[in-house]
Amino acid sequence: METETEIRRGPWTVEEDMKLINYIALHGEGKWNSLSHSAGLNRTGKSCRLRWLNYLRPDIRRGDISLQEQFIILELHSRWGNRWSKIAQHLPGRTDNEIKNYWRTRVQKHAKLLNCDVNSKQFKDTIKHLWMPRLVERIASAQNVEFTPTHYSPENSSMATAISSSTSSESVGSSFYSGDQVGVSHV
Numbered sequence: 001m002e003t004e005t006e007i008r009r010g011p012w013t014v015e016e017d018m019k020l021i022n023y024i025a026l027h028g029e030g031k032w033n034s035l036s037h038s039a040g041l042n043r044t045g046k047s048c049r050l051r052w053l054n055y056l057r058p059d060i061r062r063g064d065i066s067l068q069e070q071f072i073i074l075e076l077h078s079r080w081g082n083r084w085s086k087i088a089q090h091l092p093g094r095t096d097n098e099i100k101n102y103w104r105t106r107v108q109k110h111a112k113l114l115n116c117d118v119n120s121k122q123f124k125d126t127i128k129h130l131w132m133p134r135l136v137e138r139i140a141s142a143q144n145v146e147f148t149p150t151h152y153s154p155e156n157s158s159m160a161t162a163i164s165s166s167t168s169s170e171s172v173g174s175s176f177y178s179g180d181q182v183g184v185s186h187v
Helices: 014-027 030-037 043-054 067-080 084-088 096-115 121-151 154-166 169-177
Strands: none
Touching: 014 030, 014 043, 030 043, 043 169, 067 096, 067 121, 084 096, 096 121
């Protein structure tokens, strides 16, 4: 039998989720240890924080990581390493946990297939000179496909051509490499 002061562990219930959501809606985020107690949850502050940030926050994006997001993850990881929270700040709606999982399941898998360490110069060069340029090509190709066939008509063919030519891999690549500010454009 669970006492009131005993910390609850394991899966969250719908009732607990609603208590957390309602409390944050009224009082905001922060001071997670006191929030847990004030909201009537027998959870640790860390558990409340992670539940909110990774599952309940209304602006969380779910689903596959787009080509642009993959590029940004690779680019920012090359600058900052495993600073998942810092990388997540440049991908609105994505959690640091989701980015870390992408890195560990997708990127580290490729390193293993190449029989090299993910931190080796060989693998970093492969990312920089092979993987990232291919992502830029795929992004440009996806943008061309989006505009040309679906919007083609004699009246707007010059617009479709102009849009298609302006999304060459050079212009897409330069927009990703310019400065520390990294933008996410959704295709």
